[in-house]
Amino acid sequence: MIRFENVYKRYPNGRDALASVSFRLERGEMAFLTGPSGAGKSTLLKLIALIERPSRGTVLIGNRNTSKVSRRRIPEFRRRLGIVFQDHKLLSDRTVFDNIALPLVIGALRRREIGRRVRAALDQVGLLGFEKHFPEALSSGEQQRVGIARAIASRPELVIADEPTGNLDPGLSREIFGLFERFNEVGVTVLVATHDLGVIAERDYRHIRLAGGKLAAADSS
């Protein structure tokens, strides 16, 4: 599902964020991307979401070479991807329903289908009944669950998450990781960048560890 082949990323300011990174994540697999701050976790995820492009090397997502995706095709590419952000990136002037519906509206689904999928996504993250709330009325754990619901509403095959529990206490973090596990159980490929080592140590998943922009370990589970 994800294949990095000898990927380098140097930012315009000269900083080398990734160097010679190669790994594979198979379809249906779940992995944690770990490493200290500045190790290149965010950069790696940005390469997957086409927010950044590799300086060298190849990134393949679902057998599609991302360097062949033109600027015009990026939106369509991102629609097949679920992205969860540390700061959830919810729109504060829209209801929970409208936030989750956003990728579906973009994807030109029918109104009735949108309603069904939004409710299904809310059900999966345990927030059924919160449709009409505004994000600011929710706790930060709930907001993150809304962000996750938005990422899975369009039923992507691949979900990536950048520090989804960065602002949460361990109890809430466990809940969030539990959600990702459940998506994985139904076949979704999941890659979660985190430094919440305590919580993931309890879990038996593959770790892809970055250090100083290089792959320190990419052991299979």
Next chain:
Amino acid sequence: MGRVRHLLSLHAQNLLGAMGRIARQPVNSLMTIVVIAIALALPAGFRILLNNVQILSGSWEGVIDFTVYLAVDVEIERAQELMSEIEARPQVADVILVSREAALEEFRSYSGFGEALDALEENPLPHALVVRPVNDLEIDMLATELESLAGVDFVQLDTAWVERLGAILSLVRRVIDMATALLSFAVVLVIGNTIRLEINTRREEILVIKLVGGSDAFIRRPFLYTGFLFGLAGGIVAVITVAVGLRLMASPARTLAELYGSTFAIAGLTLPQTLLLLGGSAILGWAGAGIAAGRHLRAIEPS
């Protein structure tokens, strides 16, 4: 079918959303709309006035006759002699003798000074000859020749002032055309600037939409609607402004026309003109928003 319906509902949502955003900042929106309206009402109003002047002067256009006024002491016999003499010239197509009595009668009925004229004891008007040349070439030369004939007081080229008025009007029309172009450009800039500000305040939202896969067209659409609505609203206010302005002018214009014994009334915006103004302003709004969105949306990319 479903796709079309989806697009329609998306456009309807965008339209409602744009209305909502305009209404949420009533003072700023109103100021923008008024600026647009003024920029549109000025050229539209002047154009209407110009059209009215042209309607008024239209009946005189193409006139190349000129009038040969004889000296006041010239008797009717000499006038008839002069008539035959002028008629014999090859450049002259026709000559009509207007006796001083006929001239007074005509003046009485058309000038509106009828009663005042009755008070005169003597007819102050001379005999006159209305000369129609074969063509409008060398009229000036003919006029000079006629002026030198014995008994002729002066020759008045009736065409001269009509031509001058025509020239002034086409100059004015050109000035209005340029003003229209400049002010239309100003409307595009005003709306473009409004949209630029709106894009800046909605930066976060645009980033999120891009991150979840919104295309450029999807992101641009609400801004285009906002520009369209600003343009249309400005056009509506401009139409109202012009209509009110003409209404305010109607009464004094009628009084003036009556003083000249005319039934002239100011012509307002016709339906096609109104539609042209509204459509044009909406298109200018759309264009201004499109330019601003094209320039500024591209710069907002997630990083």
